[in-house]
Amino acid sequence: MIKILLIFLTMCGAVFSLEIKDSKVYDDYGNSIKLKEYKKIVVYNYGVVEILYKLKSQDEIVAIGNHRNSIWPEEKTKDLPLAGPISKPSVEKILSFNPDLVIFNVMGNKVDELKKIGVPSLIYSNKSLENIIGNIEVLGRLTNKKKESLKVANELEKQLNSLKNKEKLKGKALILYSTNPPSSFSKDSLPVEILELLGLNVITPSFGKKSIISSEYVLSENPDIIIGTRGVKNIDDVKKAIPLIEETKAFKNNKIYKIDSNILLRGSHRVFDEIEKVYKKLK
Structure with missing residues (x-):
């Protein structure tokens, strides 16, 4: 796997x-x-x-x-x-x-x-993909755009169902919230939901809301792919935070990517298009 x-x-x-x-x-x-x-x-x-x-x-x-x-x-x-x-x-x-x-x-x-x-x-x-759709309907009610909001919500439901029906990605994922210090997202976070939606088995350490991740922990999982986002400028950032990452398959096979998490986690309708991009990048 x-x-x-x-x-x-x-x-x-x-x-x-x-x-x-x-x-x-x-x-x-x-x-x-x-x-x-x-x-x-x-x-x-x-x-x-x-x-x-x-x-x-x-x-x-x-x-x-x-x-x-x-x-x-x-x-x-x-x-x-x-x-x-x-x-x-x-x-x-x-x-x-x-x-x-x-x-x-x-x-x-x-x-x-x-x-x-x-x-x-x-x-x-912060909540979930379904929350985003529901909140759009509420915002439509608050701005006298009920008809428009229902239309947008319906379109996003279809897009969400399409994402659910895609061929699933396979593998184990560890999501880091930060590299200073390196820490992971919690189980109930949107990034975890997104990656599980795409089929990945997301590792979420049980200690703390945003758990600090050690080099030893990362090496024990031995990832094949690394995706850095907004806070990662280059591979040196990761190396400094997690020195043992050089021993992982991801590093050795040059499987390192970046994703713009500003869009992915913003919680607007645009997140669904961004998930499509993430899927294509990881496919």
């Missing part, structure tokens, strides 16, 4: 979980807002921005969180007003846009403070 080491270094920004219940929308943290149309939204999550553009709800975006990487569609999002860092949002900055809704990233939020002054807000959290 082929063993595969996949190194995913990401900026964990988000895949999301929203639920409609009793005419309200709830997030994973118990926060809720009224289920109605919102017209002035400050967004601190890039996946949400991309989804709103896909739904043609971009006119409802009044500002987005500061960003270094491109957000689709870049030619339009690059000119959006900035609302400050997603990890340390400022209430004063938020209020300067006079929003009727604020959507925060899990990296930082001011939900409690905004609640005191009557500004609705939610936290968008």
